[in-house]
Amino acid sequence: xxxxxxxxxxLFSIPYGGEILLRTGEHLILVxxxxxxxxxxxxxxxxxxxxxxxxxxxxLGLANAIQTIPSLAIFGFLIxxxxxxxIGKVPAIVALSLYALxxxxxxxxxxxxxxxxxxxxxxxxxxxxxxxxxxxxxxxxALGIIIAGIRIATVISVGIAxxxxxxxxxxxxVFIFRGISTVxxxxxxxGAIPSAFIALGAxxxxxWLERYLTQPGQSKQKYFLLGVLAVLMTGLLLGIxxxxxxxxxxxxxxxxxxxxxxxLGEILAQQIEAETDLTVERxxxxxxxxxxxxxxxxxxxxxxxxxxxxxxxxxxxxQPITDPKEVYRIVKQAYDKxxxxxxxxxxxxxxxxxxxxxxxxxxxxxxKTLSQAAQYTPQWRAGFGYEFLARKDGYPGLAKTYGLKFKxxxxxxxxxxxxxxxxxKQVDLVAGNSTDGLIPVLKLVVLEDDKKYFPPYEAVxxxxxxxxxxxxxxxxxxxxxxxxxxxxxxQQMNYEVDNQLRPVAEVVKEFFTKNPN
Amino acid sequence: xxxxxxxxxxxxxxxxxxxVSYGVGANNLLLDLNLxxxxxxxxxxxxxxxxxxxxxxxxxxxLVMPTAGKVIxxxxxxxxxxxxxxxxxxxxxIQEIGLFPHFTVEENVGLVPSLEGxxxxxxxxxxxxxxxxxxxxxxxxxxxxxHQLSGGQRQRVGVARALAIDPPILLMDEPxxxxxxxxxxxxxxxxxxxxxxxxxTVIFVTHDIQEAFLLATKVSLISEGKLVLEGTPTxxxxxxxxxxxxxxxxxQIPQ
Ligand SMILES: Nc1ncnc2c1ncn2[C@@H]1O[C@H](COP(=O)(O)OP(=O)(O)O)[C@@H](O)[C@H]1O
Ligand SMILES: [Mg+2]
Numbered sequence: 015x016x017x018x019x020x021x022x023x024x025l026f027s028i029p030y031g032g033e034i035l036l037r038t039g040e041h042l043i044l045v046x047x048x049x050x051x052x053x054x055x056x057x058x059x060x061x062x063x064x065x066x067x068x069x070x071x072x073x074l075g076l077a078n079a080i081q082t083i084p085s086l087a088i089f090g091f092l093i094x095x096x097x098x099x100x101i102g103k104v105p106a107i108v109a110l111s112l113y114a115l116x117x118x119x120x121x122x123x124x125x126x127x128x129x130x131x132x133x134x135x136x137x138x139x140x141x142x143x144x145x146x147x148x149x150x151x152x153x154x155x156a157l158g159i160i161i162a163g164i165r166i167a168t169v170i171s172v173g174i175a176x177x178x179x180x181x182x183x184x185x186x187x188v189f190i191f192r193g194i195s196t197v198x199x200x201x202x203x204x205g206a207i208p209s210a211f212i213a214l215g216a217x218x219x220x221x222w223l224e225r226y227l228t229q230p231g232q233s234k235q236k237y238f239l240l241g242v243l244a245v246l247m248t249g250l251l252l253g254i255x256x257x258x259x260x261x262x263x264x265x266x267x268x269x270x271x272x273x274x275x276x277x278l279g280e281i282l283a284q285q286i287e288a289e290t291d292l293t294v295e296r297x298x299x300x301x302x303x304x305x306x307x308x309x310x311x312x313x314x315x316x317x318x319x320x321x322x323x324x325x326x327x328x329x330x331x332x333q334p335i336t337d338p339k340e341v342y343r344i345v346k347q348a349y350d351k352x353x354x355x356x357x358x359x360x361x362x363x364x365x366x367x368x369x370x371x372x373x374x375x376x377x378x379x380x381x382k383t384l385s386q387a388a389q390y391t392p393q394w395r396a397g398f399g400y401e402f403l404a405r406k407d408g409y410p411g412l413a414k415t416y417g418l419k420f421k422x423x424x425x426x427x428x429x430x431x432x433x434x435x436x437x438x439k440q441v442d443l444v445a446g447n448s449t450d451g452l453i454p455v456l457k458l459v460v461l462e463d464d465k466k467y468f469p470p471y472e473a474v475x476x477x478x479x480x481x482x483x484x485x486x487x488x489x490x491x492x493x494x495x496x497x498x499x500x501x502x503x504x505q506q507m508n509y510e511v512d513n514q515l516r517p518v519a520e521v522v523k524e525f526f527t528k529n530p531n
Numbered sequence: 532x533x534x535x536x537x538x539x540x541x542x543x544x545x546x547x548x549x550x551v552s553y554g555v556g557a558n559n560l561l562l563d564l565n566l567x568x569x570x571x572x573x574x575x576x577x578x579x580x581x582x583x584x585x586x587x588x589x590x591x592x593x594l595v596m597p598t599a600g601k602v603i604x605x606x607x608x609x610x611x612x613x614x615x616x617x618x619x620x621x622x623x624x625i626q627e628i629g630l631f632p633h634f635t636v637e638e639n640v641g642l643v644p645s646l647e648g649x650x651x652x653x654x655x656x657x658x659x660x661x662x663x664x665x666x667x668x669x670x671x672x673x674x675x676x677x678h679q680l681s682g683g684q685r686q687r688v689g690v691a692r693a694l695a696i697d698p699p700i701l702l703m704d705e706p707x708x709x710x711x712x713x714x715x716x717x718x719x720x721x722x723x724x725x726x727x728x729x730x731x732t733v734i735f736v737t738h739d740i741q742e743a744f745l746l747a748t749k750v751s752l753i754s755e756g757k758l759v760l761e762g763t764p765t766x767x768x769x770x771x772x773x774x775x776x777x778x779x780x781x782x783q784i785p786q
Contacts, residue, residue: 136629139594140643140692141618154633 060122106183121163125156
């Protein structure tokens with residue numbers, strides 16, 4: 015009861031109560047569809063390979079190999095695959111189905127192979143056909159193990175489905191990603207707790223089904239129950255695909271998976287909705303620069319906000335340049351030629367990499383710049399995001415420019431967890447972003463980049479040219495946003511969302527009300 | 532009255548092995564087997580374990596195919612039969628019994644009739660009849676599952692299952708292996724009666740010479756995949772073949 019109370023009070027005390035229900039529904043639907051597809055493929059395949067021992071090795075090996083690929087890698091790979099790929103629910107379902115295959119195939123196969131051969135021999139000797147043997151003897155006897163496989167696959171899917179949010183698949187992962195990127199434990203729990211309950215519920219239900227179906231007797235009732243379940247699943251599947259009619263007059267705005275990006279995406283979306291008759295679909299919290307770039311290139315999303323420095327170094331793979339105008343010119347030209355993407359005018363602020371330390375350290379040691387910090391870093395531990403560690407314009411260059419050395423090899427950390435780790439003194443220096451709303455709140459300071467190492471990172475909307483040609487009203491609508499947002503305003507909005515836990519849509523609406531264009 | 536040899540000739544041949552060999556890879560498990568089994572005959576295949584008795588039975592109902600020669604059932608080579616049709620016309624009691632653990636006794640015994648599409652009522656009547664026949668009280672045993680039976684009861688169910696659609700040929704592979712001597716005696720008597728009463732052709736595998744003499748109208752001795760001796764029990768007792776002598780010696784059959 016206490017737990018239920020806690021959940022209910024949580025559900026209604028935070029502003030996301032309704033969304034939890036929505037995301038839970040999305041999550042359930044993702045898992046249900048993926049499992050239905052996986053069952054329709056995995057179980058027949060498992061049966062087929064009991065008849066073809068040579069094929070068995072290949073199929074099981076392949077399913078095993080799929081299982082070992084990290085889920086983000088599969089999602090990333092699927093983006094550029096036609097029909098089943100891209101971003102959104104479809105590739106999420108494809109990836110989930112792929113992961114569910116191994117336990118299904120393996121359990122079906124071993125369940126049937128391990129049936130006492132004398133039973134099979136007896137059946138054949140009595141004159142049963144292969145089909146009769148399969149449906150009356152082999153499948154019923156293997157059913158317990160097959161359902162155990164479904165059970166394992168379902169529980170795995172519930173977990174992996176949280177990662178589907180990285181490619182805009184929705185589900186409870188949306189909370190978790192948003193929660194991590196905004197260092198908001200409540201949000202993480204809003205995703206994690208329902209997801210755990212779904213997994214637990216699925217496990218209990220399928221465990222019961224497993225026991226019910228393997229106890230002897232009432233074979234007609236059992237087949238009836240299985241039949242009902244199958245019809246329900248198929249109905250669900252058809253219903254979902256029926257509902258997913260292709261949206262015609264809709265454009266899709268994307269964003270990467272951190273607060274500022276979601277806010278900027280929402281700004282584009284609200285501006286387009288206000289100035290045109292188009293409906294905007296939001297595909298926020300996509301899993302990083304490359305996913306957004308691939309998605310806008312192939313038209314899976316129509317536009318998102320990129321940063322000029324990121325475009326230059328990470329996408330175009332060029333050396334960092336310090337002149338903002340030059341960077342903008344190069345990026346705009348290359349995007350137009352190489353990718354048929356239009357880079358619009360800067361929104362007005364820059365979000366550069368910012369090397370951040372605790373304010374108390376800065377005051378005690380009296381340091382303001384990176385050059386001054388260099389003499390203390392050998393006693394410090396550093397935490398950097400994956401991108402910063404890997405990118406040319408990230409850590410390697412920075413260390414060279416300032417001669418930075420650290421006590422340990424810099425730790426790779428999630429963007430969202432970094433500030434918390436810094437505030438809690440688990441690390442002493444992190445690389446964040448200059449517009450992060452948490453910097454003033456957690457009593458942190460940005461060190462000045464006195465040698466001008468970091469290239470400029472102006473926020474610019476990037477749009478697919480086909481979309482712009484089709485909906486000519488978009489470009490003039492967004493032209494009003496050029497130079498519209500200052501760095502302080504951006505920090506403020508980030509702060510509202512990150513720390514005041516206010517919904518993004520509300521914060522953006524308020525921003526437009528205060529600053530009409 | 533020169534009738535009797537002619538009568539013998541007239542007797543319908545049900546199963547015939549013509550130079551049958553069966554091998555796995557290079558080694559032959561059965562070599563140049565020639566056998567004729569007439570209608571109503573009770574043939575006992577006798578031999579040590581591993582001598583090839585089970586394989587011989589499986590050649591008859593097409594569970595294995597000869598690598599050389601032909602097995603002819605009801606005048607047609609097994610390879611020309613639809614294997615399903617062939618097997619349904621031959622009752623088969625397998626050595627390991629092989630009851631379906633997820634079927635009740637009733638469902639196990641009624642397996643072949645239900646595959647043949649019998650009506651539930653007729654089917655149930657037949658199953659009860661068969662359970663009576665093998666000495667299992669239908670009301671008590673029909674709803675049980677195999678794991679709720681003793682070894683002997685399971686073997687009786689196996690026999691009942693093989694008899695279900697009244698097949699003219701019955702293959703029985705050491706069907707009474709796990710029984711205590713008394714039960715065994717009872718069921719052997721029952722089988723003898725059954726066979727005489729129903730006029731079935733029975734091919735019965737055993738390594739127990741007493742059982743062979745009790746049941747057989749003809750005994751075929753198999754040794755290392757070869758048929759070494761064939762004859763009536765009386766002929767067998769008189770035989771000087773070393774393998775036959777060995778069987779006789781170890782079992783101390785009174786002459
Ligand atoms: N599939 C097989 N592959 C190879 N050898 C086999 C196979 N089946 C049976 N055998 C061998 O064939 C011989 C005869 O087997 P079987 O007919 O079962 O003997 P029996 O029933 O007289 O005890 C045995 O030596 C056994 O090991
Ligand atoms: Mg045998």
